[in-house]
Amino acid sequence: MTFNEMTPRRQDQLMAFDRLLTIMDELRERCPWDRKQTMDSLRHLTIEETYELSDAIMENDLSEIRKELGDIQLHLVFYAKIASEIAADSSDPSATNRFDMADVLNGVCEKLISRHPHIYGDSEGRLVIAETEDQVKANWEQLKLKEGNKSVLGGVPGSLPALVKAMRIQEKARGAGFDWDEKQQVWQKVEEEMEEFKAEFNAESNTVIDHQRAEGEFGDLLFSLVNYARFIDINPETALERTNKKFIKRFQYIEEQARANGKALIDMTLAEMDVYWNEAKKDV
Structure with missing residues (x-):
């Protein structure tokens, strides 16, 4: 054209x-x-x-x-x-690898075409069946392995924030067929990890805990929660960030009300702050 x-x-x-x-x-x-x-x-x-x-x-x-x-x-x-x-x-x-914007755009165009054989056909022009999102993802991972990736998880950037990385790892494992069948199984895993985390310490006592073991169990618990969130189509990063923003707005409301009444937060009791917090919850 x-x-x-x-x-x-x-x-x-x-x-x-x-x-x-x-x-x-x-x-x-x-x-x-x-x-x-x-x-x-x-x-x-x-x-x-x-x-x-x-x-x-x-x-x-x-x-x-x-x-x-x-x-x-x-x-x-x-x-x-x-x-x-x-x-x-x-x-x-690196001179032999120099490129310009045309190379960048043509490169991504070629990659999109090769990784969508259900739209453009494979190397021999045959359409690959992919009628669901999961089939598309599975085909995508297999194509990347053919392109030289040694592991399905090799494409997960090491510098990703841990919460995002956990979800990407799980998504890629699912693309390779390694996943739970039912969300009830995933929730059972969450409960199992919660019990293992709780077993590392008694929340009602001041007993010294093994922080390394507790940290490991807490990480397992978070990973299982991320897994469950994925099963019920919740992005954990988005969910946590919305909660962060909600907390910020409510806390700032406490600060605003305290200033309006000539008070400083450091001089207020928790009970006094709770009054404003509960007011904030009505609006945010």
């Missing part, structure tokens, strides 16, 4: 992307700050932008989501620009 054959909106999208690429070229050439940046210097900024996008999504703020998507897209273009600047005859060992 040629540019003129595209819909006006698709033309607008391509022109907007071209505009960003052009601006990136200009900034990289003329702006002292942009010229100085490297992939390493951008890394922590990209992580920050990703968390800002996450916050906007949690708040369902479409205006902020659009802005944060733009910031992240800028970073993606920036990385590709830096990679394209590596001289082909450079002594840098």
